[in-house]
Amino acid sequence: MNQSLVVFKGVKGGLKVYINGDGDIEQIVEDLEKKIKGSRQFFGNSQINLIFTGKRLTLQEQQNIVDLISREIEVGSITFEMTNPDIPAADYFEFFDGIDEGMTRFVRGTVRNGQRIYYEGNVVVIGDVNPGGEIIAGGNILVMGTLRGVAHAGATGNHNAVVVAFSLQPTQLRIGGIIARPPEDESVKPSYPEIAYVKDNILVIEPYLPGKGK
Structure with missing residues (x-):
């Protein structure tokens, strides 16, 4: 297949990455890795905001792409503009917009490595979220x-959602x-909620x- 599966285009505020829907995810990741490595001199040490469009990706595929890119260049924000009907039913919620009020799930105790919490509304954890733990909420x-784990608020695409923690040290943070990702060189953590x-x-x-307020 000679057609490129990944196309870069410079846009205001960052770089748009078009993913051709004809390829499988392994081919796409391989093509993306080659292009990122080939463009490292162009990117330099600047933080790059990336906007992905084209092929619909599952949450796991998006995660794999984020992990790949973060190893190669300094990443600012990463946006996936497509909706995601391919994700498992357990990961998908009807659109929830109860940002100021609404249904809330309370989780008492620590969310441990390998534990994943899903809820279509707001999620309140009365405890810690350890590395490897994951919270996905519609609100x-x-x-x-x-x-210290992964937090994905506004999982149905609601960018009005927020993430608040007494100590915010996530391995990945996502809204909509x-x-x-937090800076890797941030050794001193704030002593106040964020x-x-x-x-x-x-x-x-x-x-x-x-x-x-926000």
Whole structure:
């Protein structure tokens, strides 16, 4: 197959990556890896915001792509613009927009390595989320402890959702289709709660100040 499965196009604020739907995921990842490595000199040390479009990808396929790219270049935000009907039924919710109020699941105790929590509304963890633990919510995520695992709020595509934790140290943070990773050189962790939300299509993390709002 001579047709390129991955096409880069520079856009305002980042790089758009078109994925051809004709290839399987192994071919796509291989093509993407070659292009990323071949363009490393162009990217330099700057953080690059990436927007993926084209082939619909499962959550696991998106994760594999994020892991690959993060090993090769400095990544700012990663957005997947496609909807995702290919994900397993257990991972898919009807659209939920109860961001300010609505159904909420409370999880008491630590979310451990390998444990995955799914809920179509908001999720409140009264405890910690360990590395390898994962929270996926249609609404907001609140961790009344340390978040060291993966958090995906607004999983149905709602970018108004937020993630709040007493100590925000995630391995991956995602709101809607926008993904961000914490800086690897951030050795000193803040001693105050933080909130993550989407602003101008970028995932922002800042101190949580009650009463201030987003």
